[in-house]
């Protein structure tokens with residue numbers, strides 16, 4: 001197995017205790033980006049800075065000195081378009097991917113605008129998405145001939161889809177234990193951010209990470225997808241399961257469009273593969 005990437009908040013003391021590890025660092029403050037980058041580059045690698053801001057894009061300020069630093073920014077939406085245009089040229093030069101939540105219908109149009117301006121972007125899926133809007137954005141992302149930057153999660157799906165393997169879109173959001181482990185300030189380790197918050201740890205410290213492939217709790221977590229087949233709800237019988245892993249089931253039963261969307265995602269991924277193979 002590949003060495004897991006460690007996901008944690010910005011704790012310089014903690015990071016300095018680890019050597020030869022790759023990190024995702026969560027932050028809620030754009031002013032921290034430079035400090036995070038300077039801390040992490042000595043003995044460790046930086047997968048990206050995961051910047052989660054409770055604000056709209058047009059109110060943020062970035063400058064060219066951040067060029068080259070990998071940043072995943074999630075924020076509420078674009079905000080005022082005129083103000084956004086003032087930061088657009090800086091954003092185009094940064095190594096940044098901008099995510100908006102899919103629960104606001106206007107964000108689908110705004111993601112398209114970012115993409116058409118050459119800025120990598122994406123939507124954050126949830127069980128309550130409007131699946132028709134998600135599908136429309138996928139069609140635009142994969143088939144539009146107009147010049148545009150990649151849009152997630154469709155780009156990830158097109159690149160990683162394999163008809164014989166499971167596709168875990170959680171990787172895009174650092175939520176896949178086969179790829180990411182989550183770490184708190186006391187070096188406790190969990191398989192997801194939610195489990196870290198709840199104190200459901202699988203070990204502690206660098207020693208655990210080194211031996212993770214032998215850790216029974218970790219191995220059980222990586223295989224936990226099998227539990228879906230013991231359940232009696234729709235996911236156990238869903239033909240789209242292998243590209244969704246049951247992550248988007250609306251248990252209230254009010255938003256049942258997930259199966260149709262993920263079925264289209266599989267068809268589109270197959271088609272995309274054929275187009276690539278034929279060199280078109």
Ligand code: SF4
Pocket residue numbers: 234235236238239240241244245246247248249250258259260262
């Ligand atoms: S697409 Fe299928 S597997 Fe995924 S949440 Fe919906 S019903 Fe469950």
